[in-house]
Amino acid sequence: MRTAEIAHLLKLEWQLDRRQKHAWGSMALYVVSTIYVCYQGVRHLFDIPIWNALFWIILLFAAFNALGRSFQRENTGRQLYLYTLASPRSVVLARTIYNGITMGVLSLLSLGAYALFIGSSPMNDARLDIFLLVVIVGGIGFALVLTLISALAARAGNGVGLMAILGFPIVLPMLLSVMKASKLALDGLGWDITGKYVLWLVLIDLITVALAWLLFPYLWRD
Amino acid sequence: MKGWWWKLLSVVLLLYVVIVGLGTPLGPALVHASIDRIAPGPISLEATGYNTHFAANTPEVWLENDGQRVCATDVKVLSDVQFSADFNVPEGFRTNLTSLWAWDAADGQVVLREAFFTQGLGTGIAQDDCVVSDAARTSFAFPNRSILxxxxxxxxxxxxxxxxxxxxxxxxxxxxxxxxxxxxxxxxxxxxxxxxxxxxxxxxxxxxxxxxxxxxxxxxxxxxxxxxxxxxxxxxxxxxxxxxxxxxxxxxxxxxxxxxxxxxxxxxxxxxxxxxxxxxxxxxxxxxxxxxxxxxxxxxxxxxxxxxxxxxxxxxxxxxxxxxxxxxxxxxxxxxxxx
Structure with missing residues (x-):
């Protein structure tokens, strides 16, 4: 029953986004124009640590931009209507999953654009399978952490500014470990070394989802 | 008033911490030697200690390299924290880092680890009968660690x-x-x-x-x-x-x-x-x-x-x-x- 509810809510999210195509467009444009600005500044980067750090910083800001609107696009009336139909936990799970998928796709697209403009030479010696996995898990992780923060900021009625203040310190640990893991993967190190970082990222993701699931009903109640 | 004992306890504990924590001296240690490399032959060096008591208790002084000892031929105390020592460095130490040790009754053993870069290496020296004391110091002091x-x-x-x-x-x-x-x-x-x-x-x-x-x-x-x-x-x-x-x-x-x-x-x-x-x-x-x-x-x-x-x-x-x-x-x- 609950899974059916979540599936319906996922479908709702999908349809809402299909109707407002500018949402996707704005996300993609944000990433591409950020990368293009960086390209104007640095041209090609060959240094692995800097290439890696710049990529994650761009992705982090893209995540803030993409998820800031997650709980703000609906007006209060529709939100209220939604909450009378579905349980709040289903709402937050559906939205977390949806945001996770969106950010997973967005991070791969960003990587493509980034490699195109800033250069792909740092990926030459990389363990690409691990690196791509880290990029996807990291992107999803940003989405999971920021979904609850986005809801909180929307609830406090203080939009994207508050979201950045609340979100940065919480996302920072994840950013540090994801940077480290992807740096190791770019250096061509195998599972025996990178594995524990990936495991740790997955662990944070799971804890975050569990917390969101536990806390969201209190957030929703007025 | 019931329930305020723990506030008093915290004050007493912190007073103890400040007095004992700041008042207890650091244990003795050797901190400096006047030379930093030794070669086979007679050498003479001055060593500086910290919180040591050399003046009242003339120290035994020796070099140690990979477990092998060479005792000083002569030790002169200059002050509580300084002595000069003469050695006859033999040829044939096994490793290129030699430590300087000293012992006196008040301070126990003190050491300057890996103090000297050592020349004239070989397969070990002929061990002379250098016997040293190892009675520990008994005074209450905090450990004296280099860097810290x-x-x-x-x-x-x-x-x-x-x-x-x-x-x-x-x-x-x-x-x-x-x-x-x-x-x-x-x-x-x-x-x-x-x-x-x-x-x-x-x-x-x-x-x-x-x-x-x-x-x-x-x-x-x-x-x-x-x-x-x-x-x-x-x-x-x-x-x-x-x-x-x-x-x-x-x-x-x-x-x-x-x-x-x-x-x-x-x-x-x-x-x-x-x-x-x-x-x-x-x-x-x-x-x-x-x-x-x-x-x-x-x-x-x-x-x-x-x-x-x-x-x-x-x-x-x-x-x-x-x-x-x-x-x-x-x-x-x-x-x-x-x-």
């Missing part, structure tokens, strides 16, 4: 600050859970007070840590998982205060702040506990670096460290109760005066 030196006393201040901060944040976490369960505004006030006081202890922890880092590592701040954890913690709770400031309605504010506090606390704990163990770190207790308690924290340090932890935590809780009571009285006063 006198800053080892900071252990009683820096480390308990973080423990106290953690305890207060756990109190705030608990009060936030109560807020979510009952919507109780008093619990919300308690959570806020605990966060306020814990930020004070975080600031003290950062200051004492920064000074310590400057003295031992050479920089006020290094990029290090433990330090990043501390910075993230302070940022999270600063964000908590900003979140509170941006919601005018008290009930909504209590709930939103509680949700953020719980979310942040759990993630922060996971981060602080796990991440330093994943990466390299200069900081004790992480990345393969031993914490103090593995071999550095000997019984003399323990005798002050444990009371210090206890005393600071109790003081932190005391400050928290005071802060929370004044905040409550102020809100009652404001209500009564219709502000």
């Amino acid at each position: 030196n006198e800053t080892i006393r900071n252990l009683f201040f820096h480390v308990p600050m973080w423990f106290t901060m953690m305890v207060l944040m756990t109190i705030a976490f608990w009060q936030s859970l109560l807020v979510l369960r009952s919507g109780d505004l008093v619990a919300d006030g308690k959570a806020l007070s605990a966060v306020d006081v814990s930020l004070l202890f975080a600031a003290l922890g950062l200051i004492t840590g920064s000074i310590w880092a400057r003295a031992t590592w050479g920089g006020w701040w290094t990029s290090d998982p433990k330090l990043n954890g501390a910075a993230v913690t302070v940022l999270i709770y600063a964000a908590y205060l900003i979140l509170r400031g941006s919601v005018p309605d008290p009930h909504k504010r209590a709930r939103l702040a509680a949700i953020y506090n719980i979310f942040a606390y759990v993630l922060m704990m996971v981060f602080i506990m796990v991440l330093p163990r994943l990466t390299d770190s200069l900081h004790p207790g992480s990345g393969g670096n031993p914490a103090f308690n593995q071999y550095d924290l000997d019984s003399t340090l323990r005798a002050v460290f444990y009371p210090a932890v206890m005393g600071w935590i109790l003081l932190g809780i005391w400050a928290y109760t005071l802060h929370q009571r004044t905040a409550r009285l102020r809100s009652i006063y404001d209500e009564a005066n219709d502000r």
Whole structure:
């Protein structure tokens, strides 16, 4: 029953986004124009640590931009209507999953654009399978952490500014470990070394989802 | 009045910590030798000690290389902290680093490890009959470690600050859970007070840590998982205060702040506990670096460290109760005066 509810809510999210195509467009444009600005500044980067750090910083800001609107696009009336139909936990799970998928796709697209403009030479010696996995898990992780923060900021009625203040310190640990893991993967190190970082990222993701699931009903109640 | 004994206890403990922690001398050590390389043949050197008592007890002095000893042919005491020694260095030491040792009745054995780069290596020297004393010193003193030196006393201040901060944040976490369960505004006030006081202890922890880092590592701040954890913690709770400031309605504010506090606390704990163990770190207790308690924290340090932890935590809780009571009285006063 609950899974059916979540599936319906996922479908709702999908349809809402299909109707407002500018949402996707704005996300993609944000990433591409950020990368293009960086390209104007640095041209090609060959240094692995800097290439890696710049990529994650761009992705982090893209995540803030993409998820800031997650709980703000609906007006209060529709939100209220939604909450009378579905349980709040289903709402937050559906939205977390949806945001996770969106950010997973967005991070791969960003990587493509980034490699195109800033250069792909740092990926030459990389363990690409691990690196791509880290990029996807990291992107999803940003989405999971920021979904609850986005809801909180929307609830406090203080939009994207508050979201950045609340979100940065919480996302920072994840950013540090994801940077480290992807740096190791770019250096061509195998599972025996990178594995524990990936495991740790997955662990944070799971804890975050569990917390969101536990806390969201209190957030929703007025 | 019942229930104030622990406040008295914290004061007594902290007085003890300040007096004993700052008053106990550091143990004796050798800190400097006038030369830094030795070659086969007669040599003469001057050595400097710290908190040693050479004047009253002429030391036995010897060189040691890979377990093989050469005793000094002559030792002259210059002062309590200085002696000069003559050696006849034989040919054939096995490794290229030789240590300088000394022993006297008051100080026990003191050593300057890997003091001399050694020339004329071979397959070992013919061991002469150099017999040395090893009776330990009996005075109460803190261990004298190179690099740490006198800053080892900071252990009683820096480390308990973080423990106290953690305890207060756990109190705030608990009060936030109560807020979510009952919507109780008093619990919300308690959570806020605990966060306020814990930020004070975080600031003290950062200051004492920064000074310590400057003295031992050479920089006020290094990029290090433990330090990043501390910075993230302070940022999270600063964000908590900003979140509170941006919601005018008290009930909504209590709930939103509680949700953020719980979310942040759990993630922060996971981060602080796990991440330093994943990466390299200069900081004790992480990345393969031993914490103090593995071999550095000997019984003399323990005798002050444990009371210090206890005393600071109790003081932190005391400050928290005071802060929370004044905040409550102020809100009652404001209500009564219709502000």
